[in-house]
Amino acid sequence: FSLLSLFxxxxxxxxxxxxxxxxxxxxxxxxxxxxxxxxxxVRGVLLCGDKPLANTKVKLxxxxxxxxxxxxxxxxLTDSLGQFLLHGYTSEIGTIDPKLNVYHDCDDGIKPCxxxxxxxxxxxxxxxxxxxxxxxxxxxxNMQTIFDGESRDCFHRK
Numbered sequence: 553f554s555l556l557s558l559f560x561x562x563x564x565x566x567x568x569x570x571x572x573x574x575x576x577x578x579x580x581x582x583x584x585x586x587x588x589x590x591x592x593x594v595r596g597v598l599l600c601g602d603k604p605l606a607n608t609k610v611k612l613x614x615x616x617x618x619x620x621x622x623x624x625x626x627x628x629l630t631d632s633l634g635q636f637l638l639h640g641y642t643s644e645i646g647t648i649d650p651k652l653n654v655y656h657d658c659d660d661g662i663k664p665c666x667x668x669x670x671x672x673x674x675x676x677x678x679x680x681x682x683x684x685x686x687x688x689x690x691x692x693x694n695m696q697t698i699f700d701g702e703s704r705d706c707f708h709r710k
Contacts, residue, residue, distance in 0.1 A: 590614075591679045592625065592650035593639030594671075596690035600658035604634030605695055608656045609666075609708055612638040615649040625650065641682040648678055655708045658695040665706035669699045 594612060598605035608630040614623040625640025642648060650673040655666045677688040 587643040587645060588680060589641050589643050589682050590648045591639060591641035591682055591684040592648065592673055592677055593637070593684035593687035594650070594652050594673055594677075594690060595637040595687050596635075597692045598630050598634040598636070598654065598656070599692060599694045600656075601694065601696055604630070604632065605656060605658055606630055606632045606634055608634070608636075608654065608695075610636045610638060611653045611655075611708065612640055613651050613653060614642050614644065615651050623648075637687070639684050639687065641684075647675060650678060652690070653708070654695065655705055656695050663704070665704045666708070667695075668703050668705040668708070669695065670701060 592612065592614075598608055598610075609627070610630060611627040612625040614625055616622050623642045625642060626638040628636055628638055630636045638652070652671040652673065654669045654671070656669075657666055660667055671690055671693075673688045677684070677686060679685040
């Protein structure tokens, strides 16, 4: 059984239809072959005031526009000191747009869901291949800060 046998089997309605189908299939090969593995990595320490923000969900995404959903590259939790290290990769035609989402309850009171802050990773920290050649260090971040574009999220709990 081969993929080409689908186009040239007796069950195909007409040879012109099979040729059209074959040409359509072959037109996707350059697109697929132009996909490039790209990676990104990020590290940092999250605080809530002067205390480590432990056990906090962090996710690394490739931000995609339009109908294409964002690609999850990696996810994890901060350790007891609020530290995290994430890296991941995806295959894209253009340069990926990595971002870090942090889902937390620092200074949140009893509000429903979690605060979500997004940090954009500079293009200089995007590497070719499945392993990043360098990591973006966001440093020590006090999550008491209310960040521009911050939102609430009810779906990414620990």
